[in-house]
Amino acid sequence: MPLHQFGFKLVYLALLMTLVTEGELEPGTGVLVLISLYGTACMLAHVVLAHSIAPAPVSVCVKANKGPAHTGWCVNSRSDAGKIMRALFRWSVRLGSEILRPAGLGGLGGFSGVSAVGSVKMLHYRTEERGRPHSADYRIYFKTSSGKYISPFHDIPLYAVEKQDNDVPAKKQKKNNSELLFNMVVEVPRWSNAKMEIATKEALNPIKQDVKKGKLRYVANVFPHKGYIWNYGALPQTWEDPSHTDKDTNCCGDNDPIDVCDIGSKVCSAGEVIQVKVLGILALIDEGETDWKVIAINTDDPDSSKLNSIEDVRLSRPGHLEATVEWFRKYKIPDGKPENQFAFNGQFKDKDFAIEVIKSTHNYWKALVNKQTKCGEIICQNTSVCDSLFQCSDAEATAIVNAAPEFGEALPVPAEVWICHHLRHRT
Numbered sequence: 382m383p384l385h386q387f388g389f390k391l392v393y394l395a396l397l398m399t400l401v402t403e404g405e406l407e408p409g410t411g412v413l414v415l416i417s418l419y420g421t422a423c424m425l426a427h428v429v430l431a432h433s434i435a436p437a438p439v440s441v442c443v444k445a446n447k448g449p450a451h452t453g454w455c456v457n458s459r460s461d462a463g464k465i466m467r468a469l470f471r472w473s474v475r476l477g478s479e480i481l482r483p484a485g486l487g488g489l490g491g492f493s494g495v496s497a498v499g500s501v502k503m504l505h506y507r508t509e510e511r512g513r514p515h516s517a518d519y520r521i522y523f524k525t526s527s528g529k530y531i532s533p534f535h536d537i538p539l540y541a542v543e544k545q546d547n548d549v550p551a552k553k554q555k556k557n558n559s560e561l562l563f564n565m566v567v568e569v570p571r572w573s574n575a576k577m578e579i580a581t582k583e584a585l586n587p588i589k590q591d592v593k594k595g596k597l598r599y600v601a602n603v604f605p606h607k608g609y610i611w612n613y614g615a616l617p618q619t620w621e622d623p624s625h626t627d628k629d630t631n632c633c634g635d636n637d638p639i640d641v642c643d644i645g646s647k648v649c650s651a652g653e654v655i656q657v658k659v660l661g662i663l664a665l666i667d668e669g670e671t672d673w674k675v676i677a678i679n680t681d682d683p684d685s686s687k688l689n690s691i692e693d694v695r696l697s698r699p700g701h702l703e704a705t706v707e708w709f710r711k712y713k714i715p716d717g718k719p720e721n722q723f724a725f726n727g728q729f730k731d732k733d734f735a736i737e738v739i740k741s742t743h744n745y746w747k748a749l750v751n752k753q754t755k756c757g758e759i760i761c762q763n764t765s766v767c768d769s770l771f772q773c774s775d776a777e778a779t780a781i782v783n784a785a786p787e788f789g790e791a792l793p794v795p796a797e798v799w800i801c802h803h804l805r806h807r808t
Contacts, residue, residue: 506537508652509782511587514791515575517597521588521652522782530778533566533654534579534586534638535750535763535771537617539743540564541656561736562680565641565657567649569613574599574798577651579615579638582758584781588652599794601715602801603708610708612643612655616675619742620749620759627671630724635670636759639742644694644701645679656680661691662735664724665709673738674709676702676729691729702729715802 505526512518523533531537541562568577568588576591576598583589591598600608621634643649643657657677665672676694678685688694695702706727710720748754750761750769761771764778 506531506533506654510788511782511785513786513789515590515597515794516792517590517592518786519590520580520583520785521577522585522785523587523652529764529775530585530782531765532586532763533588533617533652534581534615535618535761535769536765537564537566537654539616539618539739562656562658563616563677563739565614565643565655565677565679566617567612567614567643567653567655568651569609570650571610571612571643571648572608574602574608574794576600581637582760584760584762585778586760586762587785599798600712602799603711603715604801604803606704606708607801610704612645612647612649612679614641614643615639616641616739616742618746619739620746621671621673621742622745622749622754623670623757624754625745630664630666630671632666632669632671632724634742634745635667635672636757637672638746639673639675639739641675641677642705643677643679644698645682645685647679647682649679658685658689659732659735659739660688660694661729661731662738663705663709663727663729666722666724671724673742674705675735675739676705690732692731711804714804 507524507526507528509522509524511520511522522530523537524530541564566579566588568579569575577588578591579586580589602608615638617638619639621637621639623633623636626633641657643655644660649655656679658680659675659677661676663674663676665674676691678688684697688697691702706723710723710727712721714720745754749756749759750763750766750771752770761769762773763769763771764773764775766772
């Protein structure tokens with residue numbers, strides 16, 4: 382049966398990354414498919430088939446970086462197409478890539494994926510940029526692989542599983558703290574300066590650049606550091622309750638999701654959702670508020686299996702923890718503010734302590750989205766939280782994003798962002 386009779390539509394090719402390596406398209410009289418792989422990262426060119434294609438076979442070729450074509454198929458029937466879908470998925474798993482699940486038209490619709498400039502797929506979540514980078518209207522919205530808009534604050538689960546499959550229900554988390562994994566929303570890539578954060582007071586809580594006194598905020602470079610020295614972000618579905626006084630710090634929460642420092646070697650992207658292993662925690666006191674800083678490592682990092690505690694970090698990465706304390710102590714000094722203080726005399730607490738803090742902030746978040754505590758200016762709108770009184774429809778969520786400015790050209794970064802500040806050491 383000719384392929385065009387199955388009603389495939391949507392004609393386009395979109396690359397997830399610009400580092401597209403060599404690929405090969407076998408010549409044919411129909412539509413072609415290309416999957417390009419770079420190491421273990423997937424550069425996925427989406428295939429899209431139109432109603433109007435000629436009743437001709439479709440040639441499909443998968444090729445890895447600097448390698449021969451692995452295989453090729455000719456599609457003449459629905460069953461052939463199904464075989465190719467399964468084979469592509471098997472190859473993608475073996476080569477460290479990922480094929481997005483089919484969307485629409487039963488099990489053989491067009492691939493769900495990125496469809497516009499300013500969109501990037503991260504794990505099973507995608508982002509959509511709006512506005513102009515380095516401007517006050519710039520936003521990064523989140524959506525599922527099927528295009529459903531979500532809140533990164535409320536809809537992305539706190540707990541992760543070792544292997545996340547879009548079409549398979551999440552397995553229950555193991556109760557042993559040493560085996561717990563968490564989802565982390567990356568707000569600020571390592572070595573960058575723009576203070577990006579989840580906008581807790583905006584609908585759908587996109588990532589935006591913080592603004593203070595009418596100016597976009599950039600973290601100063603305090604010698605010897607350049608910008609943030611880790612991938613910095615937050616754990617979803619957590620909230621540091623400003624009405625709760627912590628028994629250990631004697632300070633209230635800072636009204637934000639709990640912060641995370643990913644010490645892995647990969648430089649992530651703003652809006653990327655990664656799975657992390659928690660190693661410890663630091664209790665920063667920021668202008669009289671408790672501002673916990675979770676220390677964690679990306680589970681994809683080569684050192685992840687070796688680092689299981691804060692002491693492992695201290696032994697294998699000498700100076701890293703000390704640099705972290707100094708960074709948080711001094712990063713506001715160039716803005717004319719005093720040094721930050723710490724509970725526990727600036728000592729890191731261990732993994733078990735950290736996970737208990739995370740669990741408590743998760744409980745505060747649950748109370749927040751279930752109207753069991755005052756939310757103040759926090760926007761709890763979500764599209765998937767069970768029993769939440771703040772759920773909105775997909776149409777409402779789409780309308781929120783569509784109302785934002787279109788993605789545009791980035792504005793220049795102010796020259797003062799590149800200044801390096803040399804501060805006197807404490808005596």
